Amino acid sequence: MSSADLTGDATRRSFTGRRVRFGDVSLQALAGAAAAAATFLVFLIAFKVVRGAQPAIEKYGLHFVTRVAWDPVKNVYGAGSFLFGTALTSLLALAIAAPLAIGIALFLTELAPRRLRGPVTALVETLAAIPSVVIGLWGILVLGPVLRDQVEPALHGALGFIPLFGAPSSTGSSVFTAIVVLTIMILPIVASISRELFLGVPRDLKEGALALGTTRWEMVRGVVFPYARGGIAAALILGLGRAIGEAIAVTQVIGGGVGIHWNLFDTGDTLASKIAASYQGAQNDIQVASLVYLGLILLVFSLVMNASAQVIVRRAARRQGVGLRSGGAG
């Protein structure tokens, strides 16, 4: 804010000198302390999670990350199968959601009639506002049975030679249900960030391309996509981060289980869902520490992905002069 530079000297030379400076200094100190506390909170989170995981880190080391085991009876724990489950569910959900979200964003910025634009934007944002526990409730009681009875047998029948489409699940809880639920949850996030990016593409560039005789799609491919490339990458990273961190809805629909298998119609677990599912059952210290270790892996993922996405967005925004709100987990 430019007023800051202008006022510094003025207040210092004010008639009521000391009292005014005292007021200014205390407000600045108070607000600064709040900002420092907010920053400190992030470090405190990291510190506390590392400390909580310490017994497991000391006992298992980095080997924990790849070991495929979660056996409370023998007290052997590892993150391997949950890492696999997290990667499988979040990457496939992103693969389905990304083209749909970009399509929605293009619809909202380029195609929609003016009367539809506002309402559809609001509806897409409303989809993002539905709590994960409600999506999960719907996923387990409505979506799961439909997928089990209709979609899974059809996919197994048609594409059963691919290991991903194995024998259908018996309960409706499956990795596949989790992927569909995650797709629904990240779709509005990626769509609304992409929409803001596409809105930032200068009009003269788009009209210039159209004036050259391109079709609308060629204009999008030649102007909108290259212009928003960095931002789209960031939007996808944020969407992926959200899918990786989602615990509740996934816990409700994925069914649980340890082991690595490619059959989407079988049950599984992700890092986040394993933590959420164990909230009442942890029996001893090393198991609790192992759960926190899973949380630590999640935290590292989310820090790296969010920081890199924000850096990309900021760089793109500076280049384009567009203000972007963060998607984050919102």
Place this chain on the structure above:
Amino acid sequence: MSTHSLTKAALRAEGLPRRRAVNRLMELLAWLAAALAVAILGIVVWSVARRGAGALNLDLITKTPVQFSFTPVRQGLANAFAGSLVIVGIATAMALPVAILVAVYLNEFARAGIRTAVSLTLDVLNGVPAIVIGIFVYGLLVVGRGQSAFAGSFALACIMLPLVARSTMEVLALVPSSLREASLALGVPRWRTTLSIVLPQTIGGIVTGTVLAVARVAGETAPLLFVSSLVGTQVSWDPHHALQTVPVAIFELAESPDPADHTRAWAAALVLLLFILVASLGARWLATRSSRRLSASR
């Protein structure tokens, strides 16, 4: 920008029918994608409304759950609604002042470098998975002390803080500099300018951001699982003990094998969903109104 290839593509007029067909196909796909998103929203909301409406009665918010009963009894989730009120209320009281101060600091006092660093940190905080916040608060406040509604409020406040700070910063940036300068030129000290000239302008935006954040955390389950989930069935307003909340109740009822429990879960989900939809639509309406007023005064 590949302007060159664009020109060439445009000049290749002979492919025009095919290019038009591709264009139509892509436009159709974009329409379908948008229709799909709206349809999903419709299906989810309708499923919840249809199953929840039947079980929606006063018992839900006035009666408490009954465990192990062999005969059908009238029961509800009064304890969960009370607990949600307490936990979200305290969380808002914790997060709101800090978030406003952070936004004031970043927008009115901080140098550009600090502003970038702290707002990046806020974005990172916003991206920390809710379940990790739950583990963090479990380690910070629950180990050794036991679960409490206070701990749950703190966990939710961690989620609200970046949301409210971000939206407050956005409206602060809309306040015209001329307003600050006019006030300072009249000899009003900076702190009074900030508190009684700048902040009152942003009250609409702060309310909007707060309502959106409340709507968001009212549905959060993950941070509460480890810090406020071992609860009784009686209504309690005491934040020193763990209190049941609506989202945790839905989570637990959904896992139950009893269809009657599912019905109550749907009804609670409907109430939660209605609250969130009304709050976020209302907040959005308020936001467009107040930002229009701010831009007009610019």
